[in-house]
Amino acid sequence: MVLLRSFIESTKIAWVALWANKLRAGLTTFGIVIGIVSVTTMATLIDGVNRSFESSLKMLGTNVLYIQKWPWSFGPDYNWWDFINRREMQVAYAARLQELSTTSLAVSASMYRSDILRFESKVVERADLRGTTTSYAVTGAIELQSGRFFSEDDYQRGANLIVIGTDIADALFDERDPVGQIIKVSGLRFEVIGVLAKQGKFLGLESFDNQAIMPASTFGKLYGFRRFVQLQAKFETEDLLAEGEYEFEGLMRRIRGLEPGVVNDFSINKLDMFRDQYKVMTTVIYGIGIFLTFLSLFVGGIGVMNIMFVSVKERTKEVGIRKAIGAKSREILWQFLTESVVICMFGGVIGILLAMGTTALVNQIFVAYLSWNTVILAFSICAITGLLFGFLPAWKAAKSDPIESLRYE
Amino acid sequence: MNIMEVLRMALSALSANLTRSMLTILAIVVGVFAVISASTAVSVIDNYFKETLTLFGGSVVQVSTRPTVQMGNSDAYRNREYITFDVFEQLQQRSLLARSMNPEARFTWTRVEYDGLTTNPDVVIYGSNEHWISNNAYEIEVGRDLSAEDVINARPVVLLGEDVRKKLFDTKQAVNERIRIDGQWYTVVGIVKPKGSAFGESLDKFVLAPYSRLGAVYGTYRNIDIQAQAPDMLMVNETIDEMIGNMRVIRNVAPGDPNDFEVSTNDSLQGSFDSVTGVLFAFGIIVGGVCLLGAGIGVMNIMLVSVTERTREIGIRKSIGATRKAIVQQFLLETIVICQIGGLIGIVVGVAGGNMLAVVMETSVVIPWVAVFTGVIGMTLIGLVFGVYPAVKASRLDPIVSLRYE
Numbered sequence: 001m002v003l004l005r006s007f008i009e010s011t012k013i014a015w016v017a018l019w020a021n022k023l024r025a026g027l028t029t030f031g032i033v034i035g036i037v038s039v040t041t042m043a044t045l046i047d048g049v050n051r052s053f054e055s056s057l058k059m060l061g062t063n064v065l066y067i068q069k070w071p072w073s074f075g076p077d078y079n080w081w082d083f084i085n086r087r088e089m090q091v092a093y094a095a096r097l098q099e100l101s102t103t104s105l106a107v108s109a110s111m112y113r114s115d116i117l118r119f120e121s122k123v124v125e126r127a128d129l130r131g132t133t134t135s136y137a138v139t140g141a142i143e144l145q146s147g148r149f150f151s152e153d154d155y156q157r158g159a160n161l162i163v164i165g166t167d168i169a170d171a172l173f174d175e176r177d178p179v180g181q182i183i184k185v186s187g188l189r190f191e192v193i194g195v196l197a198k199q200g201k202f203l204g205l206e207s208f209d210n211q212a213i214m215p216a217s218t219f220g221k222l223y224g225f226r227r228f229v230q231l232q233a234k235f236e237t238e239d240l241l242a243e244g245e246y247e248f249e250g251l252m253r254r255i256r257g258l259e260p261g262v263v264n265d266f267s268i269n270k271l272d273m274f275r276d277q278y279k280v281m282t283t284v285i286y287g288i289g290i291f292l293t294f295l296s297l298f299v300g301g302i303g304v305m306n307i308m309f310v311s312v313k314e315r316t317k318e319v320g321i322r323k324a325i326g327a328k329s330r331e332i333l334w335q336f337l338t339e340s341v342v343i344c345m346f347g348g349v350i351g352i353l354l355a356m357g358t359t360a361l362v363n364q365i366f367v368a369y370l371s372w373n374t375v376i377l378a379f380s381i382c383a384i385t386g387l388l389f390g391f392l393p394a395w396k397a398a399k400s401d402p403i404e405s406l407r408y409e
Numbered sequence: 410m411n412i413m414e415v416l417r418m419a420l421s422a423l424s425a426n427l428t429r430s431m432l433t434i435l436a437i438v439v440g441v442f443a444v445i446s447a448s449t450a451v452s453v454i455d456n457y458f459k460e461t462l463t464l465f466g467g468s469v470v471q472v473s474t475r476p477t478v479q480m481g482n483s484d485a486y487r488n489r490e491y492i493t494f495d496v497f498e499q500l501q502q503r504s505l506l507a508r509s510m511n512p513e514a515r516f517t518w519t520r521v522e523y524d525g526l527t528t529n530p531d532v533v534i535y536g537s538n539e540h541w542i543s544n545n546a547y548e549i550e551v552g553r554d555l556s557a558e559d560v561i562n563a564r565p566v567v568l569l570g571e572d573v574r575k576k577l578f579d580t581k582q583a584v585n586e587r588i589r590i591d592g593q594w595y596t597v598v599g600i601v602k603p604k605g606s607a608f609g610e611s612l613d614k615f616v617l618a619p620y621s622r623l624g625a626v627y628g629t630y631r632n633i634d635i636q637a638q639a640p641d642m643l644m645v646n647e648t649i650d651e652m653i654g655n656m657r658v659i660r661n662v663a664p665g666d667p668n669d670f671e672v673s674t675n676d677s678l679q680g681s682f683d684s685v686t687g688v689l690f691a692f693g694i695i696v697g698g699v700c701l702l703g704a705g706i707g708v709m710n711i712m713l714v715s716v717t718e719r720t721r722e723i724g725i726r727k728s729i730g731a732t733r734k735a736i737v738q739q740f741l742l743e744t745i746v747i748c749q750i751g752g753l754i755g756i757v758v759g760v761a762g763g764n765m766l767a768v769v770m771e772t773s774v775v776i777p778w779v780a781v782f783t784g785v786i787g788m789t790l791i792g793l794v795f796g797v798y799p800a801v802k803a804s805r806l807d808p809i810v811s812l813r814y815e
Contacts, residue, residue: 027713031707034702038699079529292443296703299704302433307710310429
């Protein structure tokens with residue numbers, strides 16, 4: 001209670017003192033505002049980039065393992081000759097794995113190539129064509145905008161059915177309803193049975209709406225079964241995924257008939273590898289950005305410290321009188337500290353308001369996101385700046401000798 | 410008033426409040442550091458690109474179906490007709506300006522074997538003629554270059570890049586030894602001086618042999634690059650024009666149609682990253698500039714305090730006859746001195762800081778003279794801009810009021 005009252009009291013004194021030197025206080029605050037705006041804007045930029053990365057990863061589906069011939073490696077020691085002679089994956093593995101696995105929700109196989117799609121006179125030059133098993137609807141996190149995905153029955157008879165992405169639907173059908181229309185894929189007639197929900201771009205680069213999915217059985221008839229076969233398994237939770245990684249390694253070794261001691265001739269990939277790689281890449285860039293922007297906050301802080309020194313010097317007499325009538329050193333310390341924190345917090349409020357503006361501005365050309373965490377962080381940084389840079393001047397005032405101070409002209 | 414005297418006054422005023430001056434200077438140092446280190450770092454990156462992209466000799470022009478540095482979609486190039494050895498021979502006959510012309514064909518990526526030792530299967534086997542080494546800015550370390558006779562007679566001779574030599578021969582003599590590539594025997598006639606690596610890819614992991622020989626082994630129908638020298642640096646553009654004209658004739662490109670090949674030189678390669686470094690540079694300057702703005706405001710603030718504190722001094726000087734101009738001069742110079750001291754330290758620290766990147770990237774150290782000079786002039790300007798208001802305020806003080814000021 002006493003503490004609170006003394007806090008309110010010192011805030012009041014601080015406010016009066018600042019008001020007495022409006023221009024000076026204003027300029028000092030401006031320095032802090034500049035620092036906080038740049039730090040906050042940088043933080044929103046980083047947040048924005050991270051968020052769009054995460055949402056891009058979500059598009060690929062969460063809790064999914066990919067079982068492939070090739071590992072997703074990005075390092076410099078990537079020796080392709082270690083992997084080139086591995087056996088290809090087979091579509092039939094999917095059903096086997098599904099049958100044997102206890103942890104996974106579904107296992108699917110998919111094949112990939114790009115080809116031309118035609119409808120009447122319209123053409124899509126490079127559609128990402130995918131041949132999948134029925135369970136891809138689960139593992140690929142397929143959402144449909146209209147129509148349906150192919151059924152087990154369609155798969156078994158190798159029907160000429162196709163599900164298309166929104167970009168393809170737009171390019172081929174404009175305003176018309178694509179479902180039920182017949183398009184041509186390498187000369188064969190395919191019925192469009194569904195349109196995928198719009199997914200957007202992956203990391204702003206590769207569009208996911210340019211894909212077309214058909215049963216793997218049909219795909220195999222067209223292009224053969226040996227083309228980039230990839231198995232993917234979907235799990236309910238992250239824990240199950242961690243467990244599933246080991247289960248699938250075991251199951252794959254069993255299917256492949258590998259003797260104990262023989263090295264795996266397949267790779268189990270997961271999206272975390274992407275995330276790790278992304279972190280390595282971005283940490284340095286973020287570090288430099290944050291460092292540079294913190295410099296401007298540091299400059300603002302030095303301004304505060306300087307002005308507080310002046311303020312302490314000017315009020316030497318006041319400090320002397322307060323001490324003479326019984327103020328404790330601690331109270332003097334708090335008085336000046338409060339003053340510098342008030343300046344910084346005031347600067348922080350204005351800074352965050354301005355940062356909202358810059359965030360909106362940056363969003364016009366790039367991604368930025370102002371989260372509550374950033375706001376709270378910015379305020380704490382302001383308070384800490386005030387304490388840190390206000391401490392030395394306040395300490396000087398607190399330690400001053402009242403007799404000397406009173407004599408000061 | 411004498412300028413030296415003003416300077417002396419400014420310095421003594423600054424040393425009277427040492428803590429304050431030091432803090433202000435520190436702020437300026439940090440601000441200048443931000444700008445200078447950012448721009449130095451960008452020049453280091455720029456320099457790195459320039460160094461690693463000096464792939465060709467000085468006045469070399471290269472013709473290929475795809476751009477050497479390719480960004481974005483490659484659809485536009487993939488249906489282009491191959492540039493074959495026939496095209497090379499025709500171009501060679503037609504050219505008047507372009508000289509020392511050589512084809513460059515990557516025949517395969519494979520293993521190279523010698524005496525039970527084998528490299529990884531990622532050695533590039535280049536087929537070319539006697540001009541390849543000089544046109545690609547390589548040099549012979551030991552032995553000899555390919556000769557015209559080697560090419561005419563399709564001799565089974567090779568030059569080895571440093572990586573291959575090291576793997577197969579290490580400390581042994583390599584020249585005149587016989588190595589095996591894809592079951593064929595070749596005699597080593599020379600070793601090529603190492604060039605290091607670019608973008609993490611070694612430039613010394615190759616074998617060079619006469620294209621006529623490799624063509625006989627692997628087949629001649631393949632897409633190649635053609636490299637040629639301009640007569641001198643000043644004739645590069647004329648040579649490019651001539652090569653474009655001849656290529657269009659050879660490949661039957663109708664008038665008005667765009668070229669179905671790409672022409673590149675060292676300059677065009679180095680220019681291809683300009684947009685990236687431009688963005689980085691702009692970002693660095695904005696962030697650093699904001700920091701410097703903060704520092705400038707700090708200077709202005711402290712000058713205002715200084716004016717207030719020295720009200721009496723100003724009053725006395727005015728009453729004994731100092732003009733307004735003299736007072737403005739005094740305070741402006743004081744500001745500029747602070748900014749210059751801070752600026753110089755900031756420039757030195759900033760150049761050092763930015764060059765840390767050069768150490769990390771293992772490229773040569775850069776001193777961005779332009780940034781340094783702009784820094785010095787810029788700090789004078791900043792001193793002027795942020796010093797003007799306090800100085801004018803000081804000069805406007807009424808001597809009577811000032812003298813009465815407590």
